[in-house]
Each structure stands twice: as C-alpha cells, then as structure tokens.
Amino acid sequence: MGRLFGTDGVRGVANADLTAELALGLSVAAAHVLAEAGTFAGHRATAVVGRDPRASGEFLEAAVVAGLASAGVDVLRVGVLPTPAVAHLTGALGADLGVMLSASHNAMPDNGIKFFARGGHKLADELEDRIESVYAEHRTGAPWDRPTGAGVGRVRDYDEGLDQYVAHLVGVLPNRLDGLKIVLDEAHGAASRVSPEAFARAGAELVTIGAVPDGLNINDGCGSTHLDLLKAAVVEHGADLGIAHDGDADRCLAVDHTGAEIDGDQILAVLALAMREREALRSDTVVATVMSNLGFKLAMEREGIRFVQTGVGDRYVLEEMKEHGYALGGEQSGHVIILDHATTGDGTLTGLMLAARVAQTGRTLRDLASVMERLPQVLVNVPDVDKSRVSTSAELAAAVSEAERELGSTGRVLLRSSGTEPLVRVMVEAADIEQARSVAGRLADVVKSALG
Structure with missing residues (x-):
C-alpha cells in the first residue's frame, strides 16, 4: 500500500479510492494517535467533524463519526462548514x-479527509505517518482496543458552530464594509451560508452566486477555478469587487x-501593505x-x-510562518494564511x-x-x-543555466516534479510573453529528450 496522505490529507474518488471502510479505519487510527493524550489519560477525548456539501460526504461523515465514537471519542458534528471553520472550532472548543x-476545488466525484490536531493545526508528516502505521497494523489483523458500555463515544450535532465562526470572522476585521457592493461566488460549496452571512454582518451590500449546493454541483463551472461567471456578475451589477471561493x-x-482577475x-x-500600516506584519x-510571480x-x-520563499503547498508556508512567528503568507492559488486569526x-x-x-x-481594488x-x-x-532525474540531469541543468542567462534579472525558470503524476512542470517568467513561451518550449523539449 502506497502512502495514503498527500499534500492535503487523503483524497480520491469517493466510494472507489476513498471508501467508507477506509474512512472508518483512518478515523479509528487518528483517534488512537491524536487523542491518546486525552482518551488514554483519563478524560473523554472530543472531535469536531465537518464536511462540504458533496453527496459522498454524507456516507463518509457517517463512517468517520462511527469510527471516532467506536474508539471512545465524543463527536461534535458541525455539518456543512468550510475547512477553516472546522479548524477554528477545533481550537476554540478545545477539541x-x-x-x-x-476534496476542496476538485470535481464532485472526489472527496477527501483532512485531520487537524489540537488547536486546529494541520498535521506534521510524522503524525500522518503514525496514523497510517496504526491503520496498516490493524488492517492486517491486529485487533483494535475497543471500549464498551459507557466508554463508547457520544455524538451530538453542534449547530452553534456557524454563528460562532461568523462572529469570529467579523470580530477580527479592522473596519466595516459599509458602502461596498460585493459579488460572492460560493462555488456551491461549504461557504454557501457562512460567507454571505459574514459579509452582510460586516455591512456590505451583496450579490450572491453559486450558493445553492445540491450535493452534485460543487465547483461546477463556478468558484475560484472558474471565474467567468463572477467577472460577468461584477460588471453587470456595477459592484466594487467580487470574491470567489473553492x-x-x-x-x-x-x-x-x-472584471479583471x-x-x-x-x-x-x-x-x-495593509498589515504593515497597522503594525500587524511581524x-x-x-x-x-x-510559484509566486516574480512581479x-x-x-x-x-x-x-x-519575502521568504518555501516549497509548493500551503502547509510549507504555514510551517515557515509558525517557526519564525510571521503573520502573513500564502500561495498564488489564493490560499492566504493570516496567522493571528x-x-x-x-x-x-x-x-x-x-x-x-x-x-x-476608498481606493479601487x-x-x-x-x-x-x-x-x-x-x-x-x-x-x-x-521525474526523479530532474535535479541530476547534466543536460537539463545546462539548459536551465542558459535560459536563466537569457532572461536575466527580469525573468525566472522553475522546474518541478509533480507530486502525483509522472510529469515535470516547466515554469518560465519573463518581461515579454513571447520570450516566456519560447524559453518554456525549448526547456520542455530538453526535458523530453533528457528524461524521456
């Protein structure tokens, strides 16, 4: 069995790669690893469980809740809420x-499981490895340590979660949004209730699209991966700006x-610049x-x-921020971490x-x-x-050096192996688009000949 955890949890086609059995087993393993200082030290461990609106989330949620409760963990089921809301509530409720x-921005058939440790933090690699190890051990026949009677976990719906999270969001704003007209595209996703409620409480006039999830339409031609509807709506309604989520x-x-992105x-x-102005940019x-643009x-x-650079993935951005106490970080894709909140x-x-x-x-966006x-x-x-030879091929290294000399200080080359596919990504930036295309095409040809 290959490593289950990818760059952001365990993800795959629901009911094919990601089955109810896998979800249940991983949840029991996570309970033993993440809650052992609680369950096995004399107090009842608690877990917060949320999901996006995908149809498959209904049976996967049932499997996760069953696994946690069977391991003696009490479950607070918060229903359909954004990932950061689940992370926030995990910390705020002391779970x-x-x-x-x-499955975030993926198409509807996919789904995923993301675990958070105490405080609502993403798991370090070693914790993910421990969960996989415990899961694999019991999958091959070792019995679980199962509580009985009053020792099994209890499950209850925590309906206060949405309001608690929205109150947190509005409470940390430096100023209100009165006078702004904003279009929100919710991607028919997990923020379909939360985001409009938060923006409205903050004083904005709203036009909302993509906010009628039916379990099947998540990310379907809308949201942060499909901006055309939002662009058109902003222009049509004369809005000050538009916001798109995944x-x-x-x-x-x-x-x-x-209507520009x-x-x-x-x-x-x-x-x-805003955070530095109010002395919040540590x-x-x-x-x-x-992957951030050279600009x-x-x-x-x-x-x-x-500007501090990390590898690709918001988890690496977060690790750098936590290690050095920085307040702001993110990715070109729109993952932005404001660590104080x-x-x-x-x-x-x-x-x-x-x-x-x-x-x-009072300035335009x-x-x-x-x-x-x-x-x-x-x-x-x-x-x-x-892709394993990207960093060792002398032919490729020579081609990259030549490209960098051609681009000079106003350009950049990045070659990166895909984490999930047998391919290499060639990224080139330049002051001129035609030069960028030309250099990228030449480098792609060298990658094919050197690594094919």
Missing part, C-alpha cells in the same frame, strides 16, 4: 482533533470592478512559495517588505480583509493591486518522463 471531509473555502481569488499574489501584496515579512517579489522588495488558509477571512482594505482606503505587476508566466506540463 482533541478535527476532521474535515472535502469548494471548502480555504482559498480566495478576487475580481476588480472592471486579482490572484493570490496580488491579494498578498495588498494585505501585506518582522515586515511575507511568506509565499516558489510579487519585485514589488515587495520595492516596498521594503521581506486562523490556523490555515481561510478564503472568507481573506475576502473580508481584502474588502476591508478597499473600504478603509484595481488601484490597490497595481502595487505589483504580474510578469507573464508560462507553465508547460511534460508528461511521461522520469
């Missing part, structure tokens, strides 16, 4: 662990009043990944803000903070985002190659 059922609302992308790098740039530092790096240097990327919080900056300054210029970026996926 021993949290579980979120979602299925579990841990990310946020935006649209300005003209504002990506995660631009959002980070706007928030970094060490005047922002954390982002190697973001150049803008932060020009503004006197330090959230333990993970939070799309609703990000959107609220972005709108608050527009309201506070287009104007605020112009602090950085997005350099043309070309990404080419090269399939069916030996």
Whole structure:
C-alpha cells in the first residue's frame, strides 16, 4: 500500500479510492494517535467533524463519526462548514482533533479527509505517518482496543458552530464594509451560508452566486477555478469587487470592478501593505512559495517588505510562518494564511480583509493591486518522463543555466516534479510573453529528450 496522505490529507474518488471502510479505519487510527493524550489519560477525548456539501460526504461523515465514537471519542458534528471553520472550532472548543471531509476545488466525484490536531493545526508528516502505521497494523489483523458500555463515544450535532465562526470572522476585521457592493461566488460549496452571512454582518451590500449546493454541483463551472461567471456578475451589477471561493473555502481569488482577475499574489501584496500600516506584519515579512510571480517579489522588495520563499503547498508556508512567528503568507492559488486569526488558509477571512482594505482606503481594488505587476508566466506540463532525474540531469541543468542567462534579472525558470503524476512542470517568467513561451518550449523539449 502506497502512502495514503498527500499534500492535503487523503483524497480520491469517493466510494472507489476513498471508501467508507477506509474512512472508518483512518478515523479509528487518528483517534488512537491524536487523542491518546486525552482518551488514554483519563478524560473523554472530543472531535469536531465537518464536511462540504458533496453527496459522498454524507456516507463518509457517517463512517468517520462511527469510527471516532467506536474508539471512545465524543463527536461534535458541525455539518456543512468550510475547512477553516472546522479548524477554528477545533481550537476554540478545545477539541482533541478535527476532521474535515472535502476534496476542496476538485470535481464532485472526489472527496477527501483532512485531520487537524489540537488547536486546529494541520498535521506534521510524522503524525500522518503514525496514523497510517496504526491503520496498516490493524488492517492486517491486529485487533483494535475497543471500549464498551459507557466508554463508547457520544455524538451530538453542534449547530452553534456557524454563528460562532461568523462572529469570529467579523470580530477580527479592522473596519466595516459599509458602502461596498460585493459579488460572492460560493462555488456551491461549504461557504454557501457562512460567507454571505459574514459579509452582510460586516455591512456590505451583496450579490450572491453559486450558493445553492445540491450535493452534485460543487465547483461546477463556478468558484475560484472558474471565474467567468463572477467577472460577468461584477460588471453587470456595477459592484466594487467580487470574491470567489473553492469548494471548502480555504482559498480566495478576487475580481476588480472592471472584471479583471486579482490572484493570490496580488491579494498578498495588498494585505501585506495593509498589515504593515497597522503594525500587524511581524518582522515586515511575507511568506509565499516558489510559484509566486516574480512581479510579487519585485514589488515587495520595492516596498521594503521581506519575502521568504518555501516549497509548493500551503502547509510549507504555514510551517515557515509558525517557526519564525510571521503573520502573513500564502500561495498564488489564493490560499492566504493570516496567522493571528486562523490556523490555515481561510478564503472568507481573506475576502473580508481584502474588502476591508478597499473600504478603509476608498481606493479601487484595481488601484490597490497595481502595487505589483504580474510578469507573464508560462507553465508547460511534460508528461511521461522520469521525474526523479530532474535535479541530476547534466543536460537539463545546462539548459536551465542558459535560459536563466537569457532572461536575466527580469525573468525566472522553475522546474518541478509533480507530486502525483509522472510529469515535470516547466515554469518560465519573463518581461515579454513571447520570450516566456519560447524559453518554456525549448526547456520542455530538453526535458523530453533528457528524461524521456
């Protein structure tokens, strides 16, 4: 059996890769690993369990709840809420662990299981490995230690969760949103109730789209991966800006009043300046990944803000932030972490903070985002190659060096192996789009010949 945990939990096609049996077994294993300091030290361990609206989440939630309760863990079932809400409630309620059922921006047939440790934090690799080890051990025949009688876990619905989370979001805003007209695209996902409620309480006038989940339409032509509907709605309604979430609302992308996209790098740039202004940007530092646009790096240097880069994945951004006490980090895809108020990327919080900056300054989002210029970026996926040799091929290294000399200080090359597929991603940035395409095409050809 290969490693079950990927970059963000355990994910796959529901009822094929991710079965009820797997969900139940992993939940029991997680209970033993994450709640052992609680259950096995004399007090009742508690878990918070939430999900997005996917139809498969109904049976997977039942399996997870059954697994946790059978291991002696009391379960607070919060229903359909965003991933960051489950993380927040895990910490706020003092729970021993949290579980979120979602495949984020993936298509409806997929689903996933994300576990949170005490405090609502994502799991370190070693904790995931321990859960897998315990699961594998008992899957091959070793019996579980099963409580009986009064020792089994109790299950209750925690309906207060939505209001508690919304109150938290509105309570941390630096200013209200009165006077702003905002279009929200909820991707027919987990934030379909939460996000409109939070923005309305903060004073915004709202137009909401993609907020009627039926279990089958999540991320279907809407949300942060399909911005055309939001762009059109912002222009049609004369809105000041638009906010788009993905299925579990841990990310946020935006649209300005003209219908132009504002990506995660631009959002980070706007928030970094706002947080520095109110002395909330600790060490005047922002954390982002190697996939961030070079224009973001150049803008932060020009503004006197330090830019720290990590590997691809919001978990690596978060690890860097926690280790050094930084307050702001994120990804180009819209995962933005504001660590003073959230333990993970939070799309609703990000959107609220972005709108608050527009309201506070009286400037358009287009104007605020112009602090950085997005350099043309070309990404080419090269399939069916030996990705393990990306860092050892002399031919490839020579080609990259030549490309970097050609691009100079206004360009960049990044070669990255896919974490899930036999392919290499070639990313090239340049001041000119044609140059970026040309260099990317040449490098892709070298990848094919050197690693094919």
